[in-house]
Amino acid sequence: MDRLNLLITGIGGQGIIAASDIVAETALAAGFDVKKTDSLGMAQRGGSVVSHIRLAPKVRSPLVKMGEADIILAFEKLESARWSHYLRPDGIAIINNHSVPPPSVSLGKERYPGDEEITDILKQQTDKIYLINGADLAEELGNIKTLNILMLGCLSIFIPFEEDIWRDCIAKRLPARVVELNTTAFEQGRREIENILNTETGSAYGKREG
Amino acid sequence: MIKLLSGNEAIALGAYHAGVMVAAAYPGTPSTEILENLARFDGIYAEWSTNEKVAMEVGLGASCAGVRSLVSMKHVGLNVASDPFMAAATTGVNGGLVVISADDPGMHSSQNEQDNRHYARLAKVPMLEPGDSQEAYEIMAYAFNISEEFDTPVLVRTTTRISHSKSVVKATGNRKTPSKQPGFCYNPTKYVMLPAHARLRHPLMEERLSRLAAYAETFPLNQIIPGERRLGIVSSGVAYQYAREVFPEASFLKLALTYPLPRDLIRRFAEQVERLVVIEELDPFLEDSIRAMGIKVTGKELFPITGELNPDIIEQASRKAGLLTGSLKQKPEYRALNLPSRPPLLCPGCPHSGIFFVLSSLGQRSSLPGKPAREPKLIIAGDIGCYTLGAHPPLSAMDTCSCMGAGIGQALGMEKAGVAEKIVAVIGDSTFLHSGITGLVNAVYNKGRITIIILDNRTTAMTGQQEHPGTGITAQGQETTAVDLAQVARGIGINDVKMVDAFNIKAIRASVKSSLDSPELSVIIVRGACAVRLSGRSNPRAIDSDLCNMCGLCLLIGCPAIRKEKERVYIDTSLCVGDACTICQQICPRKAIVTSVNKGEKKDG
Numbered sequence: 001m002d003r004l005n006l007l008i009t010g011i012g013g014q015g016i017i018a019a020s021d022i023v024a025e026t027a028l029a030a031g032f033d034v035k036k037t038d039s040l041g042m043a044q045r046g047g048s049v050v051s052h053i054r055l056a057p058k059v060r061s062p063l064v065k066m067g068e069a070d071i072i073l074a075f076e077k078l079e080s081a082r083w084s085h086y087l088r089p090d091g092i093a094i095i096n097n098h099s100v101p102p103p104s105v106s107l108g109k110e111r112y113p114g115d116e117e118i119t120d121i122l123k124q125q126t127d128k129i130y131l132i133n134g135a136d137l138a139e140e141l142g143n144i145k146t147l148n149i150l151m152l153g154c155l156s157i158f159i160p161f162e163e164d165i166w167r168d169c170i171a172k173r174l175p176a177r178v179v180e181l182n183t184t185a186f187e188q189g190r191r192e193i194e195n196i197l198n199t200e201t202g203s204a205y206g207k208r209e210g
Numbered sequence: 211m212i213k214l215l216s217g218n219e220a221i222a223l224g225a226y227h228a229g230v231m232v233a234a235a236y237p238g239t240p241s242t243e244i245l246e247n248l249a250r251f252d253g254i255y256a257e258w259s260t261n262e263k264v265a266m267e268v269g270l271g272a273s274c275a276g277v278r279s280l281v282s283m284k285h286v287g288l289n290v291a292s293d294p295f296m297a298a299a300t301t302g303v304n305g306g307l308v309v310i311s312a313d314d315p316g317m318h319s320s321q322n323e324q325d326n327r328h329y330a331r332l333a334k335v336p337m338l339e340p341g342d343s344q345e346a347y348e349i350m351a352y353a354f355n356i357s358e359e360f361d362t363p364v365l366v367r368t369t370t371r372i373s374h375s376k377s378v379v380k381a382t383g384n385r386k387t388p389s390k391q392p393g394f395c396y397n398p399t400k401y402v403m404l405p406a407h408a409r410l411r412h413p414l415m416e417e418r419l420s421r422l423a424a425y426a427e428t429f430p431l432n433q434i435i436p437g438e439r440r441l442g443i444v445s446s447g448v449a450y451q452y453a454r455e456v457f458p459e460a461s462f463l464k465l466a467l468t469y470p471l472p473r474d475l476i477r478r479f480a481e482q483v484e485r486l487v488v489i490e491e492l493d494p495f496l497e498d499s500i501r502a503m504g505i506k507v508t509g510k511e512l513f514p515i516t517g518e519l520n521p522d523i524i525e526q527a528s529r530k531a532g533l534l535t536g537s538l539k540q541k542p543e544y545r546a547l548n549l550p551s552r553p554p555l556l557c558p559g560c561p562h563s564g565i566f567f568v569l570s571s572l573g574q575r576s577s578l579p580g581k582p583a584r585e586p587k588l589i590i591a592g593d594i595g596c597y598t599l600g601a602h603p604p605l606s607a608m609d610t611c612s613c614m615g616a617g618i619g620q621a622l623g624m625e626k627a628g629v630a631e632k633i634v635a636v637i638g639d640s641t642f643l644h645s646g647i648t649g650l651v652n653a654v655y656n657k658g659r660i661t662i663i664i665l666d667n668r669t670t671a672m673t674g675q676q677e678h679p680g681t682g683i684t685a686q687g688q689e690t691t692a693v694d695l696a697q698v699a700r701g702i703g704i705n706d707v708k709m710v711d712a713f714n715i716k717a718i719r720a721s722v723k724s725s726l727d728s729p730e731l732s733v734i735i736v737r738g739a740c741a742v743r744l745s746g747r748s749n750p751r752a753i754d755s756d757l758c759n760m761c762g763l764c765l766l767i768g769c770p771a772i773r774k775e776k777e778r779v780y781i782d783t784s785l786c787v788g789d790a791c792t793i794c795q796q797i798c799p800r801k802a803i804v805t806s807v808n809k810g811e812k813k814d815g
Contacts, residue, residue: 011552012554013557013785021376024214024376025214028212028214028378033377033378034214034376034377034378035342035375035376035377035378036375036376036377037371037374037375037376038374039318046552046554046555046557046770047552047553047554047555048551048552048553059377060451060452060454060455061448061451061452061454061455061520061521062371062375062377062448062451063371063452063520063521065520065521065522065525066522078549078550078552079552081547081549082547082549082552085547099775100773100782101550101773101774101775102550102551102552102553103553103555103602103603103604103765103768103770104550104551104603105550105773105774105775106765106772106773106774106775107579107603107604107762107765107774108579108774109603110550110551111550112550112775113549121547139784144784
């Protein structure tokens with residue numbers, strides 16, 4: 001691998017910025033030029049968030065072009081669909097199988113798309129869709145805040161950086177008291193993808209659904 | 211040292227290495243992190259000033275006293291600071307004075323889209339524009355040197371994409387030892403701008419500008435990057451990065467010193483290429499100047515004048531204009547997906563939720579699901595801060611939002627215009643101290659009868675929890691006198707000043723009603739700590755589905771933790787702050803919101 005375009009999407013408050021910082025630091029430690037940029041809207045919790053990360057021998061634009069993301073790492077299902085047009089044909093979508101209805105849905109003004117609609121939107125780009133029950137797994141680990149690192153564990157399977165570099169960068173970014181828990185979350189994320197890949201026959205979506 | 215730094219972090223490090231001694235700012239996205247980072251270095255005095263005008267005056271004062279100083283702000287901050295900025299441009303400096311304006315094309319977090327490069331021309335001062343974090347770091351040393359060599363403040367203009375993107379920085383220097391010791395140099399014709407003195411300064415400014423134009427010709431970061439002769443592109447800032455990517459073969463003139471322009475360099479470049487195009491964000495600042503030189507150039511007729519650029523926009527516009535040929539790389543067709551939007555929200559446990567819920571219901575802004583919308587009443591003049599999000603549904607409790615501190619003056623103007631509605635002005639604590647006080651003094655002086663609600667969450671929340679004069683802590687973490695907002699209001703002659711707990715709905719409703727009924731000017735200070743600063747959460751609330759009749763009233767708070775999915779209203783216990791808030795519990799007519807997590811409240815996956 002000599003270059004990679006990555007999008008991390010989700011909802012403000014899910015730890016997306018920290019996750020993208022860690023990817024960028026890991027890329028730098030692995031010897032790449034890297035740029036990252038976050039679209040934050042009004043920077044508060046609860047809004048749609050997207051982070052662009054690009055690595056290559058020399059990166060100019062920090063923004064990924066539409067249709068050129070190799071991987072989308074989505075922390076919420078609706079947000080995976082919202083940014084799916086950034087994915088390149090046959091790219092990889094790793095999705096936290098979790099829905100958070102926005103206020104317009106709670107107020108009955110808009111409708112949250114069904115799982116099939118979301119799959120259809122993503123399948124226009126790719127069949128490589130990996131659904132992870134990340135929110136449940138993070139809660140089982142005892143802290144929903146580990147979701148972002150668990151998702152990084154999933155991502156790490158598809159990026160050939162040494163595992164130790166990931167671990168170092170995670171440890172550097174997080175407060176010491178939560179490093180151990182998050183390292184466990186990282187490993188759990190890796191295992192989730194490895195299990196899917198080991199049993200995979202086609203799209204992972206059907207098997208992981210529900 | 212090789213590090214991954216945001217543009218703002220790189221500016222701070224560059225300024226530190228350049229020997230900056232005094233830094234002043236008011237928080238504003240996307241500029242905030244510059245001062246936050248400077249405040250962490252030893253050997254620098256860094257302050258949050260009450261507003262950008264004061265910050266500029268502090269910077270100018272430090273410069274007069276002979277030390278290198280930096281002032282940073284967002285683009286609209288320079289509007290506030292423009293008076294002392296123009297003064298500084300006239301007097302010139304002693305120690306280097308660098309002014310950072312972080313513009314926000316695309317308005318990620320701003321009330322307008324303005325191109326502050328025009329300020330350089332207006333003030334006749336040099337301007338530098340970095341294209342990534344490495345350049346942001348390097349530019350700071352140039353900026354201070356230019357400031358001192360040419361006796362002028364220097365404007366450094368960044369944009370959100372430069373300030374907030376991270377890229378690799380090779381930091382070469384160590385902190386430069388200041389060449390001068392602090393000391394004021396008595397020179398009235400330079401520093402006392404009486405008309406007679408100012409008349410002497412203006413010709414010096416013009417002469418300074420022509421020397422700067424000569425300097426721009428050889429400025430090392432203004433570079434020609436040779437490529438194909440067919441197309442020559444002039445660009446700066448992040449637009450240059452996008453353009454290089456879209457046109458890897460073209461010739462480029464990359465400018466970092468963008469005012470005054472290197473006219474000979476531009477002419478030379480124009481002669482080398484068959485077609486000259488400018489790619490720049492927002493206004494045709496470079497393009498108009500180049501055209502005025504008599505050079506044939508295109509720019510804004512091809513590329514948008516509004517919003518942020520990105521590689522996709524540049525590529526599409528270039529194809530349309532025939533600048534790019536060859537087959538389009540097969541791309542998935544972008545269909546406008548009909549997906550629900552997800553705007554930013556007030557946080558769970560936000561101290562603004564209660565007061566906005568009350569204003570929303572008194573002002574008839576929201577109605578229960580299935581009920582018809584009502585005619586709004588009560589005029590709510592808003593201001594700039596997190597609470598501006600109270601304008602979004604379901605609260606919809608804000609009718610104006612113009613600029614920092616504007617709400618009180620606007621409210622008074624509406625009263626004086628003679629509207630029949632009652633009028634309230636809503637303003638945050640930091641915004642009140644920034645520029646609300648003068649509006650309040652004006653309202654007292656001019657016999658206003660409006661209600662002013664100060665939302666006192668004890669921090670500057672929108673920009674990420676900065677201290678301000680009301681918190682009693684400085685930018686560098688020292689304790690200081692906390693300005694007492696109630697005392698300020700009483701001190702300027704307001705009799706009716708009420709303090710109310712932001713999480714007590716009954717008390718909030720009673721005070722608002724009493725103020726609206728009162729014939730005199732009144733101030734209500736709604737106090738409650740910002741939810742982001744809560745140290746712990748306890749006892750999240752849950753909805754007892756046996757008691758809940760799905761009336762939907764709790765959904766009208768707009769709390770992100772309260773959701774409706776299919777035929778069920780539930781509280782996301784991972785988001786609810788629990789005992790610190792309880793607003794939903796206070797308003798539920800059926801007492802269906804309970805403390806413990808019980809039956810049926812575990813969310814499904």
